[in-house]
Amino acid sequence: MISNVAAEVQAFTSNAFLVEGERRVLVDTGAGFDVVSVIDAHGGDLDAVVLTHTHPDHIGNAADLRNAYDVPIYGYDTNHDAVDEPLADGDVLQLGDHEYEVLHxxxxAEDHCCFYADATGVLFAGDLVFQNGGYGRTDLPGADRRTLLESIESVLDVIDEDLRELHTGHGPSVTEDAFQHVELAARSARAR
Incomplete structure (x- = not known):
């Protein structure tokens, strides 16, 4: 089961997805809200946190989670204080009951990663793509539109039309025609 524990938060935050199952993992921590109380309300305890990237809205609650649950926080940029354990392109990690491939x-952001489970057709896309063809900002330090487009196209090479769920860093998750939303994001990024 996947739930966005930041869904009701009024502060500026990213989504934060609790993936339940054999290995309880939070994808991104969100920022500006009491994530520990929310996790506790969902049964408490975590086995790990994985980060799509280290922008403040995605990692703001990292220290609180580390203190409350003593869990490792995985991310691509091991030089960042929020990251305890490294992720690399092609790594496989367990979220809930399924294995996800790390896609750099x-x-x-230079350290941005997506997480994809082929067996279940689930993609955690962070701020790479959003519903209705949206895609991540490229006007921030370390961002680049051409590189973003190449990343979207590399994800399209891995996923297929059986993509069932697209969980994004902001806005609603997509559970119908999810592949088309990623394709539309690629078309939108090419057109700019």
């Missing part, structure tokens, strides 16, 4: 997808 720079462009919005």
């Amino acid at each position: 997808t720079p462009g919005h």
Whole structure:
């Protein structure tokens, strides 16, 4: 089961997805809200946190989670204080009951990663792509539109039309025609 524990938060934050199952993992921590109380309300305890990237809205609650649950925080940029354990392109990690491939997808941020489970057709896209063809900002330090487009196209090479769920860093998750939303994001990024 996947739930966005930041769904009701009014502060500026990223989504934060609790993936339940054999290995309880939070994808991104969100920022500016009491994530520990929310996790506790969902049964408490975590096995790990994985980060799509280290922008403040995605890692703001990292220290609180580390203190409350003593969990490792995985991310691509091991030089960042929020990251305890490294992720690399092609790594496989367990979220909930399924294995996800780490896809390094720079462009919005140099350390950006997506997580994809082929067996279940689930993609955690962070700020790479959003619903209705949106895609991550490229006007921030370390961002680059051409690199972002290349990352979207590399994800399209891995996923297929059986993509069932697209969980994004902001806005609603997509559970119908998810592949088309990623394709539309690539077309939108090419057109700019």
